[in-house]
Amino acid sequence: MRPPSGRIGCALTLSIFASIGLTIVYALGGQTQLEGLLLFVALGGIAVALVGWAHNFLPKGPFEQSREERMAKPVAETEAEESFEAGADVVGRRYFLVRMLGLAVAALGAAAVFPVRSLGTRPGRSLSVTSWRTGRRLVTEDGRPIKAADVIEGTLLTVFPEGHTDAMDSQTILVRLPQQIVKPLPGREDWSPDGIIAFSKVCTHAGCPVGLYNEESHRLFCPCHQSVFDVLKAAKPIAGPANRALPQLPIRVDTGGYLVARSDFHEPIGPSFWSIDHA
Amino acid sequence: MLRKLARWIDDRLGTSRFVEESLNKIFPDHWAFLLGEIALYSFVVLVLTGTFLTFFFTPSLTQHIYHGTYAPLHGVKVSDAYNSVVNLSFQVRAGLVMRQTHHWAALVFIAAMVVHLCRIYFTGAFRRPREINWMIGVTMLLLGIFNGFSGYSLPDDLLSGTGVRIMYSVLLSVPIVGTWLAFLIFGGDYPSTSIVSRLFVLHVMIVPAALAAMIGAHLAIIWRQKHTQFRGPGKREDNVVGPRLWPTYAFNSIGLFFGVFAVCTALGGLIQINPVWLYGPYNPSQVTSPAQPDWFMGWLEGALRIFPNFEPHIFGWVIPNVFFPAVLLPGVTFMLLYAWPFIEAKVSGDYGPHHLLDDARDRPVRTALGAATLSFYVMLFLAASNDILAKSFNVPVGNITWTFRGLVLGVPPLVGLFVHRVMRALQRDDPRRFTELPLEAVTEGD
Amino acid sequence: MKLVLFATAALALCASCGLYRTGPPQYRPGLPSPPPNATGEQIFQRDCAWCHGPKGQGTDNAPALRGSTGKADVDFMLRTGRMPLSDPHEQMLHRPAAYSAKQIEAVDNYVASIGAKGPAVPKVRTSAALRPKGLALYQSNCAACHSSTGIGGALVPGKTEVKGRISSIAAPALTRATPLEVAEAIRTGPGAMPSYDARSLSNGDVDAIASYVSYIQHPLDRGGASISRVGPVAEGAVAWGGLVLLLFFCRWIGTRER
Numbered sequence: 010m011r012p013p014s015g016r017i018g019c020a021l022t023l024s025i026f027a028s029i030g031l032t033i034v035y036a037l038g039g040q041t042q043l044e045g046l047l048l049f050v051a052l053g054g055i056a057v058a059l060v061g062w063a064h065n066f067l068p069k070g071p072f073e074q075s076r077e078e079r080m081a082k083p084v085a086e087t088e089a090e091e092s093f094e095a096g097a098d099v100v101g102r103r104y105f106l107v108r109m110l111g112l113a114v115a116a117l118g119a120a121a122v123f124p125v126r127s128l129g130t131r132p133g134r135s136l137s138v139t140s141w142r143t144g145r146r147l148v149t150e151d152g153r154p155i156k157a158a159d160v161i162e163g164t165l166l167t168v169f170p171e172g173h174t175d176a177m178d179s180q181t182i183l184v185r186l187p188q189q190i191v192k193p194l195p196g197r198e199d200w201s202p203d204g205i206i207a208f209s210k211v212c213t214h215a216g217c218p219v220g221l222y223n224e225e226s227h228r229l230f231c232p233c234h235q236s237v238f239d240v241l242k243a244a245k246p247i248a249g250p251a252n253r254a255l256p257q258l259p260i261r262v263d264t265g266g267y268l269v270a271r272s273d274f275h276e277p278i279g280p281s282f283w284s285i286d287h288a
Numbered sequence: 289m290l291r292k293l294a295r296w297i298d299d300r301l302g303t304s305r306f307v308e309e310s311l312n313k314i315f316p317d318h319w320a321f322l323l324g325e326i327a328l329y330s331f332v333v334l335v336l337t338g339t340f341l342t343f344f345f346t347p348s349l350t351q352h353i354y355h356g357t358y359a360p361l362h363g364v365k366v367s368d369a370y371n372s373v374v375n376l377s378f379q380v381r382a383g384l385v386m387r388q389t390h391h392w393a394a395l396v397f398i399a400a401m402v403v404h405l406c407r408i409y410f411t412g413a414f415r416r417p418r419e420i421n422w423m424i425g426v427t428m429l430l431l432g433i434f435n436g437f438s439g440y441s442l443p444d445d446l447l448s449g450t451g452v453r454i455m456y457s458v459l460l461s462v463p464i465v466g467t468w469l470a471f472l473i474f475g476g477d478y479p480s481t482s483i484v485s486r487l488f489v490l491h492v493m494i495v496p497a498a499l500a501a502m503i504g505a506h507l508a509i510i511w512r513q514k515h516t517q518f519r520g521p522g523k524r525e526d527n528v529v530g531p532r533l534w535p536t537y538a539f540n541s542i543g544l545f546f547g548v549f550a551v552c553t554a555l556g557g558l559i560q561i562n563p564v565w566l567y568g569p570y571n572p573s574q575v576t577s578p579a580q581p582d583w584f585m586g587w588l589e590g591a592l593r594i595f596p597n598f599e600p601h602i603f604g605w606v607i608p609n610v611f612f613p614a615v616l617l618p619g620v621t622f623m624l625l626y627a628w629p630f631i632e633a634k635v636s637g638d639y640g641p642h643h644l645l646d647d648a649r650d651r652p653v654r655t656a657l658g659a660a661t662l663s664f665y666v667m668l669f670l671a672a673s674n675d676i677l678a679k680s681f682n683v684p685v686g687n688i689t690w691t692f693r694g695l696v697l698g699v700p701p702l703v704g705l706f707v708h709r710v711m712r713a714l715q716r717d718d719p720r721r722f723t724e725l726p727l728e729a730v731t732e733g734d
Numbered sequence: 735m736k737l738v739l740f741a742t743a744a745l746a747l748c749a750s751c752g753l754y755r756t757g758p759p760q761y762r763p764g765l766p767s768p769p770p771n772a773t774g775e776q777i778f779q780r781d782c783a784w785c786h787g788p789k790g791q792g793t794d795n796a797p798a799l800r801g802s803t804g805k806a807d808v809d810f811m812l813r814t815g816r817m818p819l820s821d822p823h824e825q826m827l828h829r830p831a832a833y834s835a836k837q838i839e840a841v842d843n844y845v846a847s848i849g850a851k852g853p854a855v856p857k858v859r860t861s862a863a864l865r866p867k868g869l870a871l872y873q874s875n876c877a878a879c880h881s882s883t884g885i886g887g888a889l890v891p892g893k894t895e896v897k898g899r900i901s902s903i904a905a906p907a908l909t910r911a912t913p914l915e916v917a918e919a920i921r922t923g924p925g926a927m928p929s930y931d932a933r934s935l936s937n938g939d940v941d942a943i944a945s946y947v948s949y950i951q952h953p954l955d956r957g958g959a960s961i962s963r964v965g966p967v968a969e970g971a972v973a974w975g976g977l978v979l980l981l982f983f984c985r986w987i988g989t990r991e992r
Binding site: 294317318320321322323326358359360361362363364377378384388392395396399400403445446483490520540543544551552555557558559560561562563565566567568571573574575576577579580581582584586597616672673674675676678680683684685686727 | 737806841862865866868869870873877878879880881882883886887888889890891900903904905946949950953954955956957958959960961963964965966967968969970971972973974976977979980981984985986987988989990991
């Protein structure tokens with residue numbers, strides 16, 4: 010067994026060599042793993058040396074020191090209080106001015122809060138409307154319009170309103186169900202031509218894209234918090250934390266055979282908010 | 289030379305008395321007293337590596353076409369932020385090791401704070417006169433978690449972008465003011481183009497500055513109050529026993545700094561973290577699965593996943609589902625943390641000052657409560673991997689969600705009861721070490 | 735004593751998890767591989783007909799192999815060992831193929847001859863130049879289930895046409911998928927997966943996706959060990975490992991005595 014000073018020297022030598030190695034690796038163009046390893050040795054060598062040094066050559070004590078009681082120093086406390094009160098009395102004589110000063114500071118504070126409003130736009134109705142409009146065609150992310158005949162059974166498409174492929178609140182999922190299993194909700198009978206049905210892709214729980222589709226069971230799945238929506242039941246949530254169904258986009262086929270929106274969604278898309286029932 | 293400089297300064301500031309006192313200052317020696325230092329030194333690593341990163345990061349969501357050296361991204365539309373992170377990883381020499389060390393140090397930083405908090409809790413070091421330092425510590429944990437999240441969000445990759453989207457929904461969920469809150473913080477409707485630049489300012493300036501100030505206060509208070517110590521021969525409420533700051537404690541502590549730095553760089557160089565070039569740039573209509581946050585957000589993510597689909601409508605107003613797990617839960621958690629020293633003093637009636645630490649076994653109720661609470665958060669944390677568990681064990685994810693709903697409620701009381709029993713048995717039998725406790729002592733009870 | 739007990743309990747827990755982790759069961763131990771010169775019809779009648787029907791008309795246990803089913807479906811299922819199953823309720827999982835390439839082709843042709851008119855086996859051409867295009871398409875269409883790193887992910891299980899059989903619990907990892915299998919899967923949508931015909935993803939698009947999938951099987955892990963590319967969960971575990979290392983270092987620095 011080497012004496013402690015030898016071991017400490019060894020650790021420091023390793024560290025020095027590692028540091029030299031680092032500069033060489035860097036000069037040669039760098040390599041992440043070597044850099045990490047050499048840094049580990051360079052830094053770790055010093056760490057081990059310092060601690061080893063303390064263990065072997067430095068006074069451990071134990072030494073003792075008294076711990077003055079900080080809590081109860083009645084004299085100092087009263088002195089501080091007296092000094093403060095002496096000053097406060099002088100100030101407090103100008104009662105009216107003290108009030109005015111308080112008012113002035115409060116008014117300035119209130120005025121200074123207003124620029125917070127500059128941080129964002131007014132919410133207005135922006136959470137309740139998307140870029141879907143009556144007659145707007147459904148297009149893919151790269152702007153290709155979609156013919157009803159192009160949507161085959163078992164496929165899954167993400168569509169946007171034509172001209173608004175960057176409108177993320179408008180992202181919509183499009184699937185075609187076998188005609189015999191589509192059971193539209195009352196009032197939605199003409200929203201899903203030929204079994205082609207469209208739902209908002211924004212999860213009603215926390216807003217992630219509901220991008221996972223089990224084509225065998227016709228269920229949509231959100232990868233963030235595992236909410237499950239049943240496409241056969243108008244995208245009603247059937248498991249997980251989501252509470253609202255994915256809003257359905259009313260669509261029809263135009264004379265050219267293209268899919269177009271009948272209107273915007275009839276309810277706000279995405280996660281719930283305080284005033285959603287009034288939106 | 290050095291002596292000359294010291295004299296020159298002393299001549300102008302009169303520091304020699306303070307320095308002399310400081311160098312002779314005594315620190316109680318125990319390995320568990322170094323946990324906070326791990327956090328401190330990983331913060332230093334974060335500042336050092338983070339400063340390097342700021343020179344290369346572009347906090348902007350302006351989109352353009354990627355033309356860097358990573359071929360699979362050629363011609364793909366990416367944001368400035370994403371572009372700069374990929375370039376930092378591939379084109380800046382030593383950039384990747386710095387970036388990865390930074391991310392690893394962040395994970396270690398918060399883990400160290402949590403372990404430190406546990407040590408303080410289970411030894412009763414939060415009691416009078418240390419309530420202020422406890423509250424500063426809790427605030428630092430909060431800021432640390434926030435900065436971890438904001439840092440995770442900056443690269444604008446597919447994984448972190450999804451996290452930002454969830455944050456928007458969480459803000460939106462706050463009753464009454466939620467809509468305005470989300471619009472003011474993000475600058476408007478989602479997706480916003482200003483969120484990365486705003487998070488950047490918070491991440492590199494406001495929060496680190498606040499953390500640094502609090503670390504200063506935290507240490508100054510320790511300095512003034514002197515460190516607590518375990519009970520033992522020669523140790524009393526009115527003394528401190530241990531090595532002096534200079535040179536022994538300084539060598540050990542600086543040694544620990546190098547140790548922390550060494551571990552972070554080893555992780556940073558050898559183990560890949562957050563390979564954003566593989567995750568791809570963020571696009572709000574895309575998503576990747578499994579979608580998880582960094583570990584310190586795991587308890588919130590788990591709560592979001594297993595909270596039932598409850599969304600009350602009250603007189604025509606809605607409290608969104610995410611409010612409960614993502615706003616109420618952390619709110620209550622941190623309120624309880626802040627209030628704990630005062631709650632315990634109130635309940636136990638013990639308002640007196642304490643400088644000697646408790647042995648966990650001597651406070652069976654506190655220890656049991658702590659263990660139960662910890663197990664609650666661990667269960668939430670594990671629930672955040674329900675999709676990964678589902679895939680690894682080939683069990684439907686819904687079953688795992690339901691299992692965790694049960695575990696979150698069932699495990700904490702059991703853990704609490706069990707720990708309470710063990711502590712009582714330890715008190716009674718008084719073995720030197722925990723592992724020497726006979727099993728019968730626990731099973732028999734009182 | 736106590737420690738031993740804890741260790742045993744922990745081990746038992748791990749072991750039970752291991753038992754629970756049901757890997758793909760062995761393919762039909764009872765049936766030997768068909769003779770090398772068996773015709774497609776012989777193999778079909780021996781291994782497939784008992785569920786899909788002797789004329790591929792389908793039974794209660796399995797769907798018909800007519801209409802939209804095609805050579806690509808059959809080829810994918812046999813090539814990835816998802817078929818034949820030994821029990822119709824079994825999950826379709828990636829296994830070693832039960833037949834040789836030649837036998838698979840023979841079965842493909844036979845199934846086509848009895849009425850499977852769906853997509854033919856696609857031709858794929860991969861190239862590194864197609865990767866950027868593949869990345870964009872993969873992220874849009876595949877990453878949600880298969881993960882942007884191709885490790886697969888959990889899926890919502892649901893009922894299937896076959897009574898008693900639930901569909902995929904997880905989207906499989908793409909770590910072993912060949913370009914041809916990727917293309918076949920895109921065109922036919924095996925199991926729970928949606929399918930995409932040439933109107934939604936052109937042949938060029940499929941080539942690009944297959945190229946990108948081949949890339950992410952062995953991507954540029956410039957940062958070091960990939961830790962399975964699971965992401966933050968694995969990273970968190972490693973970070974806590976790092977902290978434990980530091981705790982041991984602290985134990986060396988400080989005293990353990992009270």
